[in-house]
Each structure stands twice: as C-alpha cells, then as structure tokens.
Amino acid sequence: MSDTLDSVLVQKLIEAANQHGSEDFSGPLPDAINTLMDATANNGADVIQRVCEELSRITSPHAAAMLAVWLGAMVENGHDPALSYQAVRDTYLHWSSTIQTNDGDKLEGSDGAFYALENCGRSLVSHCVKDGPMLNSLRADEVLMEELKRLESDSMGAMWLMQLATQMSADLIVLNVERQAGALVKYENISNCFHLFTLLQGALEDWLPAAKRPAKSLMECARGSSSANEHDQAQWHFSQPDVSEKEPTSWVWGEAHPSSIGKIDGKQVMILRPKILAGRGWDSGFFSPILHRRPPDVKLVHFLPHEEFLTWKKRLQLPDRASKKERSWWKFW
Numbered sequence: 001m002s003d004t005l006d007s008v009l010v011q012k013l014i015e016a017a018n019q020h021g022s023e024d025f026s027g028p029l030p031d032a033i034n035t036l037m038d039a040t041a042n043n044g045a046d047v048i049q050r051v052c053e054e055l056s057r058i059t060s061p062h063a064a065a066m067l068a069v070w071l072g073a074m075v076e077n078g079h080d081p082a083l084s085y086q087a088v089r090d091t092y093l094h095w096s097s098t099i100q101t102n103d104g105d106k107l108e109g110s111d112g113a114f115y116a117l118e119n120c121g122r123s124l125v126s127h128c129v130k131d132g133p134m135l136n137s138l139r140a141d142e143v144l145m146e147e148l149k150r151l152e153s154d155s156m157g158a159m160w161l162m163q164l165a166t167q168m169s170a171d172l173i174v175l176n177v178e179r180q181a182g183a184l185v186k187y188e189n190i191s192n193c194f195h196l197f198t199l200l201q202g203a204l205e206d207w208l209p210a211a212k213r214p215a216k217s218l219m220e221c222a223r224g225s226s227s228a229n230e231h232d233q234a235q236w237h238f239s240q241p242d243v244s245e246k247e248p249t250s251w252v253w254g255e256a257h258p259s260s261i262g263k264i265d266g267k268q269v270m271i272l273r274p275k276i277l278a279g280r281g282w283d284s285g286f287f288s289p290i291l292h293r294r295p296p297d298v299k300l301v302h303f304l305p306h307e308e309f310l311t312w313k314k315r316l317q318l319p320d321r322a323s324k325k326e327r328s329w330w331k332f333w
Helices: 003-018 028-039 044-057 061-076 085-096 111-128 132-140 142-151 156-166 193-203 216-223 306-316 324-328
Strands: 168-176 181-190 231-233 237-239 267-273 281-283 297-303
Touching: 003 028, 003 044, 003 061, 028 044, 028 061, 044 061, 044 085, 061 085, 061 111, 085 111, 085 142, 111 132, 111 156, 132 142, 132 156, 142 156, 168 306, 181 193, 181 306, 193 216, 193 231, 193 281, 193 297, 267 306
Parallel strands: 168 267
Antiparallel strands: 168 181, 181 297, 231 281, 237 267
C-alpha cells in the first residue's frame, strides 16, 4: 500500500473515530478499521504505528475505547506489544485525568470516560499479561500505578491492571509443627495471603483430616474455574519464620501481599502451627478479580526429606509438638 493511500485510510479512520459516540461495535469506525486492515494485510505493524501516532487526536472516549481494544486484539494475535503499549497507556491517563475524586472519595466523571478506562485497561492487560518487559514497565510506572490505586474501587479496568501488577509467583517452604514435616510448594499469580491460604490448604490436603479438606467447589472458585460465593476457614495458624509463637508480629496476615512472608537465605518460609483462633475465615471476594490468562494456583513440588525438615526445625527452634497450653492461649472467641 502506498504512503498516500495509507494516509487517506488513516485519516478516514480518525474522522470516523471522532464521530463515534456509543458503545456499539458497529458503524463507520469498525468499517474504517477493517478497510485499513484489508488494505495492509501484510503490514499490520505499520498500521499499528500509524494508528498509535493518531490516537491522541481522538476526542470520543467510546472511539478511544474501541481502538484500544483493537490494539489489544492485535497484540493477542501476535504483534509486538511494544508497538502500542505507550499509546494505550497515554490514552488511559488522558481519560483518567477527566475523572475527579470528590470530598467523599467518590469518583465523578462521564460514562464515556469510565467506558474508555475499562477498555483501555482491558487492552493494557492484553499488552502485559504474557510479556515480561511490558509487565515490568507497568509495575515501575509510578504515575500509572497511582492512578490505578485511585480508580480501582470504581473501575474494572483499573482493578484488572492492579491485579496483574500485584500478582506474585514464588517457591515457598512450608513447615508443619504438628506433623513434624515440611514441603516445598510453588504459588502462582496470587496477590493476597487469604487467597494463598486457600490454595495452600488444597495443595497440602494430605496433611488435613478428611473432614477438614477443602471442598472441590471452593478450590474451583479459588483457581478461577467457577465464580460461586464460597467461604474458607484457616486449618492452621499461618506463621512467619521466627521463634515466637505468641507475638502478633509472627502472623502472616491474610490481607497482606505474599511478599510479606519472611525469607531466610532468600527463600520464603511459612510455619504451620496449631490454630490459636477458634475461627479465622474469609470469603471468595479475596480471590477476585481472576485473570484467566494468568490463573492462580499453588502446586506441591515435593515433601521435604525428614533430615531437611530437622535442619529447619533446629534453625528456627521449632517445638517437637505444641503443648495444650500453647494451643489454647488465645482461644477466647
């Protein structure tokens, strides 16, 4: 396609975009996108670059949303996310700047602006979800991250991006005081410890009595394969790797990020002690939002050889078994 024809078709796309004022994915704008793509079937990267150069000229939030979704689809179809990430990111921030936070911490803005944020957020997820450099750019972007924190309570696009940015995957050494045993697990794509607890109890269900093992429906919800309302209960006291069993600072707090779990020699370590609360529960609200292209899970890698557990036990001064006195000191609920 010649540069002249290219410019004409891009200009027609921009004109159609600025006349597009609804959430309807039909009409002159998608027709202009399809015409441009048909004329440049073998040069998609060039089209992406030209559209991105013009994206800041789009005055319609609905059109900006549609073009952002289209750019995200191009990435999902194999195009380099680096071609369009910056343009979609800048478009997101442009429309987020039109949304104000009032004195009651409520967000105020046009329906069109919220629509643009949802779809620009969806597009940015597509750009970052499988690309390490793009995801690192998102996490390091202080301006964008501050906006996401401001908007996530009222914008699904911001919520999805915050979930993506805060997900963590790592190996975890788990030491069970009552069982006098240990395990190495790998957790993936988790952003809070309540979610980790549920998936960990599923991965280590062999350490639980049959009546205490998590239900299949709960585990499906935690892994994102269902969206039922579920509730879970702690089967252990999830403790930091220190020698104290009675100090609140030894807790692994459920609302906290998995990075809050302590490390020893660069390895995250969690101690499973006997429960010290009669009931510690949480609901499936801590599992969401689920990003299905980055599903959360905890997998058992292997149980530790007993000699290795004994090494950790000596190092962390773990007891042989918790005494009844130790188990009951805080059970007044």
